[in-house]
Amino acid sequence: MRLFTCTALAGLLAVSATSAAEVTADVSDRDGNRLGAVRVVDTPSGLALATVTLTNLPEGVHAIHLHETGDCSAEDFSSAGGHIAGDRQHGALVEGGPHPGDMPNLTVKENGNGEVEVFLPYLDVERDMLDEDGAAFVMHAGVDDYQSQPAGDAGDRIACGEFTERE
Template sequence: MKKYIVIYSLAFVMLLAACADKEYDVEETQNNSSNAGVKTSAPVSEETEKLEVTMYNQDKEKIGTTTIRPVYTGVKITLEATDLPPGMHGFHIHENGICEAPDFKSSGGHFNPTGGKHGFEHPEGPHAGDLQNIKVDQDGNVFADAAAEMVTLEKGKNNSLLKEGGTALMIHSGADDYKSQPSGDAGERLACGVISE
């Protein structure tokens, strides 16, 4: 009789252990399936996860890189560059994805799909491509984050930076005054980078 009680007890313990393993497997599967969306190359929103943009100066030399990432309110632009004149500089998104040195006029005007006026201080502004000024240190280096709340990386949208032909990032020689038309009196174009897929 004792022999059967021992056998039944062992069987019961093994059954509990099997159930525990099964619950763990289900939980692990659920965790893996929820993480699967994070690791996919195409997000659910079909937006590009991030873009790397190479910045070139008027002599066609690489001076830095910019990373553009989608955020809840538009995109976040992180600029890291060197060999620039110290001081404040205008920083904008331009309408054409073309950076022909030395003047970069091929990039056109500011990206402006809404038809607004230039500048954060203009009552009918800003352009979608207007960004905050950047500050270059005494050694010619800059590391800055900029928020662009009126644009997206989602293709097919009117305000997409990945429109046909692309767009461009531009660093100007002077500071943007946030009100003068059409570009904030920011001076000549010092550096340019093409935004494209």
């Protein structure tokens, strides 16, 4: 009986570990230089977890967001559309915020590296990122003020990556 219980439990854990929706994006700058990757996964708790690992970036603080369209083809990355917003407002400092695709600003060190892990309580990878037009990661030149509509007054888009489903 104990062997059966352990085997059944191991099987359930394996199923739950493999059933979470997960997407990844290779991020590039406007010149096509690869900067790193972003991974977003639905966790068993119901929160999405985003992991950002980027290099060769301009030093400073930069806004980062998840955008509604998986298309980085425009020179200024405008083809990625707006933030994944749902029915929420932009920014953690406003009533009704934040958007599901809003993320905290990324601090890039002198060496050009920027890394962050963040839980996104209003994002569902399956629903918000695996729809017919996909989703993208976008990094801005400036800082997100966490309140200006619709995108935090964050400036030009300087990097972008199209998400693909991870198998």
